[in-house]
Amino acid sequence: MSLAVPNPCLMNLQQFHPFAFSRQAYINCDDELIFFQPCNAKLYWNQEDKRCDRLLPALLRTPFINLKNPNQQK
Secondary structure, three states: OOOOOOOHHHOOOOOEEEOOOOOOEEEEEEOOEEEEEEOOOOOEEEOOOOEEEOOOOHHHHOOOOOOOOOOOOO
């Protein structure tokens, strides 16, 4: 069984979309045509600003666990 990702260019009128398989690329729509665009090296797609950015998306910058010692004072 193979899974398919729907073409976002057919779903709405937005021009730019995140690429489901890489944070270092995005989708550029021209009407119903879909173009996969890579970001330059060390850049990540920022969906809010609709551009490739040096910062990782906020979700990836947030640690999954708190590594600080709870007894440690700030």
